[in-house]
Amino acid sequence: MATAPLIPAYDFVVPPATGLSLQSISHLSWIFIAVTPENYAQALEFIPQTFGLFNFLVEASSLPSDGAQIKELLNAGASKVITSLEQLKLLRDPKFQINEDRLILAIARGKNTREDFENAIRDTSLGVFVPDVADVAFVHGWLEQYGTENRPSVFISFESTPTIEEAFELMKVNASLIIDSKDLTVDSAKEKGFLSVGEIYASGLKSDRSDGLFTTLVVDEQGVALGLVYSSKESIKESLKTGSGVYQSRKRGLWYKGATSGATQELVRIDIDCDGDCLRFTVRQKGKGFCHLETRTCFGESTGLGALQATLTSRFASAPEGSYTARLFKDPALLKAKIMEEAEELCEAKTKDDVAWEAADLLYFAFTKCVSAGVTLADVERNLDAKSLKVVRRKGDAKEKWTNGTKAQTAAAPIPPPDSAQKDTNGRIEMKRYFASEISSGELDGILKRPSQKSSDTIMGIVNPIIKAVKEDGDKALLGYTQKFDRCPDLKSTVLRAPYAESLMTLTPEVKAAIDLSYENILKFHAAQKEAKPLEVETMPGVRCSRFARPIERVGLYIPGGTAVLPSTALMLGVPALVAGCKTIVFASPPRPDGSITPEIVYIAHKVGAEAIVLAGGAQAVAALAYGTESVPKVDKILGPGNQFVTAAKMVVSNDTGATVSIDMPAGPSEVLVIADKTANPAFVASDLLSQAEHGVDSQVVLIAVDLSADQLQAIDDELHAQAMALPRVDIVRGAIDHSVTVVVDSVEKAFEVSNLYAPEHLILQIADAKACVEKVQNAGSVFIGQWTPESVGDYSAGVNHSLPTYGYAKQYSGVNLATYVKHITSSELSAEGLRNLGSAVMDLAAVEGLDAHRMAVKIRLDHMTKAA
Template sequence: MERFNVKKNSKQAIAKCLERPIQKSADIMNLVKPIVEKVQNEGNKALLELTAKFDRVTLEDPVLFAPYPESMMQITPDIKKAIDISFENIRIFHEAQNQKDTLTVETCPGVKCSRFARPIEKVGCYIPGGTAVLPSTTLMLSVPALVAGCKEIVFASPPGKDGKLTPEVVYVAHKVGAKCIVLAGGAQAVAAMAYGTETIPKVDKIMGPGNQFVTAAKMLVSNDSNAMCAIDMPAGPSEVLVIADKFADPDFVASDLLSQAEHGIDSQVILITVGMTREEIDKIDVAVHEQALVLPRVDIVRQCIAHSYTIEVDTYEEAFKMSNDYAPEHLILQIEDAESYVDKVDHAGSIFVGSYSPESCGDYSSGTNHTLPTYGYARMYSGVNTATFQKFITSQVVTPLGLQSIGKAVMDLAEVEGLDAHRNAVKIRMEKLGYI
């Protein structure tokens, strides 16, 4: 990892380390739009053709409905137990977020305002295939949907070269009661869920990570009034920022950097060291090299590490300012008394606090959600949570006393805006009550 020092290198050089790769949105959108339109217009036929073209798999049917055959859920007892443990922890954490009680406030005498949650009825969970099998993402998307009370959960995941779905994904679909699984990936899967086909149900919102084509398709359908389909958040390549000091274990730091690097060659890996000597940082580099050599995805890791950076700073204040400016998807704090620094974090998808909190725990089993904002979107977006699968409705009850409290203010503001019917709706009531 190339090193930079805030004292020795220019601000421009440091800023360049924290730049994300440019995403050519217009070019990608031009490629994605015809795919989305083809599925919208031709339905299952288009989906089968596109799956044959991009995944090189010939299917007879693009969707599998529940109940799912036992033969498609053949997983080892250890993997089943791992999924069950992760499922339960994710459920517990997301159940705690679930707003079951109506919030009611009397804003002034005679005026009660309320807010309550309702589940989004039909949701789509996009589970990528690509370079890795991702049953964890299946859990992260579908368990909150289950907790939120969504009536229909639809999965979409590309089939393998043999035309079959990953058995772990099918097992989770069974566990959460998913209605069906669309056997497709990419923009075509997003389009199938957004518009529906002859057999695939249309959903109201699509959640889940994916490559730049999936992201472009999600953005496209979310802006199409014909689709009437929301999305969770924009997305970019996965990323991690680690803040470490002299108390950090070099092996732990290296393992966290590598666990992000193995996601893909476009992953972003940043290490900020606080007050560390050259020799201390060297130990991390050595650990990165040694651990990388034994990884099955070593080629991907090497390409990622080749464009990753170590930035040396003197103070924790510098480190956290830099981190907040970057707004990482994953922020790992391997520093002394790490918990006391959490309050300094303003922008991050999820924080992993202390030496024994690797990102891997949050990716799988701790209970927090790993579907997080990337590409700096942590400045204004949250990761997937229970509320992602809900919408919130407000209500108000205005009594005669309440109308007396706010009626004149309403009429005066309506008059300023030139909305006479608005003004009259209050005036006519106040007249009948004898207030004016």
């Protein structure tokens, strides 16, 4: 939810006699209120009463630290609540069921040191509130140095009213200003000594237009676009002053919408987009419409619910006597009966078309009821918005008269937090099922969408400060983050160097033999990928071109820790590095709470000749490998999978020219797609699906069922549930299966069409004549052919690499292979004859491009040959 550059602070207990009215504040979208133990009860009344006028930014850091009252404020409709660090830590407990995006961390009053700011940014990615700022220049300098992009939002209030110049300076560094409403005005010509809302608001905007105007989208209260216009600082000020739609005509100056046509606009609010370069005016359009052609919008007449509301409102005022709509308005009993009739028909509808048809009927009668009661679509949407902000929800059972007179016996259960793996610890584990013949291609895209990840702004807000700290403070920052995030406070050093003590590699004979076997197979497969000799081609007489491979000298291999120890990843990354001949191999992996590393990883590091093991994970490990520290060698390429923070950090450092480091590929949560036909064993199919579902709650598994009957589909579902319930990681499986799907198709061709669209990390073919079907594979990380090839063999011991592209990147990337660890260098060698054959073409092309030195480099040599002859 984007916030505004200016947020008026309002005293809801003793409303101020001067300054902005509540109506004027509502035009700015956001309002700031400070809630204390003394006014808490009044706040719980004020927020619901004025909900819909504002988005509420509530300062609550002085409330009790148990979190109960903050939860109530959120439940009442507060958009974002400012908390203390102690409150924030408590509210992150899953039992509170609070979306962290609705929380902001307050820096304690009186603390404005650079260290306070840095610590606050590290503690939360959700925004920082800096109260009672006295030294504006200091805060401006800190924000300017910290950077204005990809950082948490910063909200600032002031010890005393700032000057307009101070407000402008802070706007330039993307701060959101909280200024007392009694010090603000929308009419600075009339009210001297007050700060102009329009001046401050407009200063937070950017324009890349030569005329300095701001692109402005005008919408109604349902968000339907009425038209596109332009705004200027003056038109914004005038719109806020008059409470109407005022814009900047590029030909005629200020344009008071409807001044001559009568199609005026009542201003509801102004919003700024995420980049600060586009405005959205929400208005109540009067008259015939926005467009000069007398249509409601510049894109033609309205459609959908907005059009329905307009039609019903018109009919309510002047419906022809005897019309059906007039009869509904005049006969409440008939209207009630139709609503109940259509609701029943909707409940009984089965097909997609029938559900859509019956829902449309129900909406028609429901909106007839709304219009007859003076309720608008905006009123309905306002209530939906209010319900969406609820933290505490009702039990949700149906009333007895709708359950055949039997009171529902379902026990009340708390609503789990988003993406929780423990949504139902006893219920059936089952994938959602869809039939490709019954859904559109667009719906199929939505069904196959991967589990949502945190927003890039949220991720980057956490990752960037970590990278910056490690880059600047080296070992000190790396150790601090490792102690904090990996919960090993006694760790003294983050680097373990070769040679590794035998005591660190104590393994059972069985595990050691398994690693050795896997090592040999992976080595054989990757050694076979070596280029036998350089490529050499004579492109024309006397012109020889070649390409030869050289290993990347220094590689950093990231081995995740997290919910599972992954020595297999150490093998998959380390063995190809050894085969390629990389001179320096560095492992990085999160330590255990006692500060040690798993013996399997140490043993593999020893086998592949890794110079060091960095005992760290996350963005801090990536940064240490990218930039180097006092004890961590800098590398040239970073490889290995990880969570969203690892992936984001890899992307950041690879784009930093100061790091000069590359990465293998973007990576996301693990995934598998299984294509199964009537020949597939249900137990095998279920086991392959579960082998990826157990990786993490953000993993996804997909089954493409080729022409399976209901009984065959049920057999797979039964196996999935039975096998899952026997797994020790069943709670993680539940989370993954919750966003996993079965898609039933009618042919093998359609199955591969869906698979190639999804581009899975792992593709398993449990179909007749599976090997012959491999030619149909266009997008996949690795393919597992036939019923005797579970994905597990590729993860560990077959020889292929398991570090593969996920999240659809198999459309662009290969999995890790020997080529990942080498770079190719080309060479050219020309004889005198070759230069004579090639020279004129080179000179002609250089002349076309205007690069005369290029042309002369050839001409001088050709002239020399002529003289020598």
